[in-house]
Amino acid sequence: MLFLVEFSVIKPDPGLIFWTVIIFATLWFFLGKFAFKPIAQALKDRSDSIDQALKQAEQARAEMANLKAENEKILQQAREERAVMLKDAKDMANGIVAEAKEKAKEEAGRLVDAAKMDIENMQKAAMTQVKNEVGSMAILIAEKVIRKELSKDSAQVDFANTLVNEMKMN
C-alpha cells in the first residue's frame, strides 16, 4: 500500500525544531520581558488597588455609620435641650407675667392709697377752710351785732362801765 504523502507530522523534523526553538525562545524573551511582565504587574497593581479601594470604601461606610449614629445622638441631645429650654422659657415668661401682675396690683393699690390720702387731705383742708370761713363770718356777724348795740352812747357807756368793772374786779 502506497501512501504517496507520508504521515510526516509524527516524525520530528530538525529544521522545524530549530525554527520552533528560535521563534519560541525569542517570543518568550521579548514578549515575556516587555509585554507579559508589565501586563502581569499592571493587573496585580490594579487588583491590589481595587482591593484597597474596596477596603477603604468599607471603612468609609463604617465611618459614615458611626458619624450618622453620632449625629443622631447629637440631634437627640439638641432636641432634649430644646425641650428643656422651651420649658425654662415658658416658666420664665410665666414668672415674669406673674411678677408683672403682682407689681401692677401693688402699684394700683399704692395709687389708690395715695388718692385716698389726697382726698382725705383735701377734705381736711376743705374743713379747715370752712372752719375759717365760718369763724370770720361769726366775727363779722358779731362785729355787726356789737356795732348795732353800741350805736347809742348810753349803751356804750354802760358797756364801758361793765368792762371797767370787770377789769376792776380782776
Added chain:
Amino acid sequence: MFLNVKFSHIIAVVCMMSLSFTAAAQHHGESHNDHGTPTEQHQTEAGQVEQQHSDSTAGHVVAEEHGAQHEESESELVNGKYDPKPMIFEHIGNANEFHLWGHTAIPLPCLLWSKEDGLTTCLSSKFEHGHKAFNRYVLHNGVVKRVVDPSFPTGEVSIGHITTTEVEKAEVDSLEHEGKMYAIEKASKIGAFTSWYDFSISKNVFTMLLVGLLLCLIFFSVAKAYARGKDKAPRGLQGFIEPILVFLDSEVIQPMLGDRSTKFAPYIYVVFFFILFNNLIGLIPIFPGGSNVTGNISTTMVLALFTFLLTNLNGNREYWGHIFNMPGVPAVLKLLITPVEIIGVFTKPISLMIRLFANITAGHIIILNLVSLIFVFGKAGQSIAGAGAGIALAVPFTLFMNVIELVVALIQAFIFSILTASYIGAATESHHHAEDGHH
C-alpha cells in the same frame, strides 16, 4: 434568559464563521482534486510497477512510458473509489510552499543543507512544481527532496516526471533525467537521517513567524495600553484581551504557582497564546492559515522540552527528594516508587507533547475526512448526484466539527498551560506547603 439570548447569538456567529470555513475548505478540497491529478497516475504506475516487480529483481523499477501520459486525467479514483488519504496527509504535513489550487502555490524560501553541497538557498518557485531540479533538490508534492546520486548535475536542471514505487515495504521516489532514473530522498528526520537537512522557512515556520508577529503586535500594544492607562478601565484591544489574561491569572497562574507567579507567569502567557494562535490560524483553510503547526510533533516537542527544562532546572530540594527519596514511604516501597517517579519526570512532558499534537492533528484529519465525503460520494466529480448527497452530509458535519475544533483550540492551549504551570508549581513548591500537600 438574558444569558440564553447572548449565548445563542454567540452560537449563531460561530456557526456562520464555520460555514464560511466549510465553504472555503470545500473549495480547497476541490482545488486539490485538480492538483491531485497525478496521484492516480502514481497509483496506476505503482500497480504496474508491482506487476513488473515480480519479474524484476532491481530495487526500483523504471516505468518510463508512464511519465509521458501525465496531465489530463479526470479523477483520482482508485479501483472506482476516491482515496482521500494523500490529500489529507498533504494538508496536515509541513511543506515548502503554500499550496493554493492546481499548480498555483505561494513560494517560500528554502534553506537546504547537505554535507556535499553545503547550504543552498532559493525560493521554492525555482523548482517549478517538480519540473526542475536545483543543486540536486527537487519539489515533490510541495516538499523539497534531494537526489542522492552524486553524478546528478548541480545547478538548474530540467527533470522528468517523479514516480513513487514500493520497494520492500518502503516508498521510494525517483525522478527521470535524460533517460535515467535517480532516487530522491526526504530531508533528515530525527530517527531517519538522510544526506541532507531542511532548515527552510516552511509553511509551518512561516505560520509561526506570522503568529509571532501577531502576538508582538497585540501584546506590545496591550502592554502599552496598561502602562498608559494605569487604574483606568480597559478599552478596545486591551478590553478584549483582558478577560483572557485575568482568567489565566486567576485560574492557572495564581492557583498553580502562587508566590512564584512573578517569575513564571510570562512563560505561561507566552505558551498559552502561542499555542492558541497557532491552533486558531490552523483552522482557517485559506492562506495564510491552514498550517498544522501545533499538530506537528516537532513544535509540540519543543514546547514540551521548554516546560521540561523549566521544571527540572527550577526544581528544589523537595522536588528531587520526592523523586529519589519519597518521604514517609518504607524502604521496600521506595525501590518500586523511585523508578516510577523517575519515569514520571519524562512522561509528563511527553504527555504534553503527544496530547497537543494528537488533538490538533486529529481535528484536522476529521475535518478533512468530512470534506472528502463530497468527493467519495461524488466519485471525484464523476457523479454529480453523489456529490450533492456528499455536500448535504458533509456540510453539517464539517460545520459541527469546526465549532468543536474552535473549542478544542482553546481547551488544548489551556490544558497545556495549566499542566505546565502545575508541573513548575509542584517542582518549586516550598517545603512547608509540600508537607501539607503530601499528608
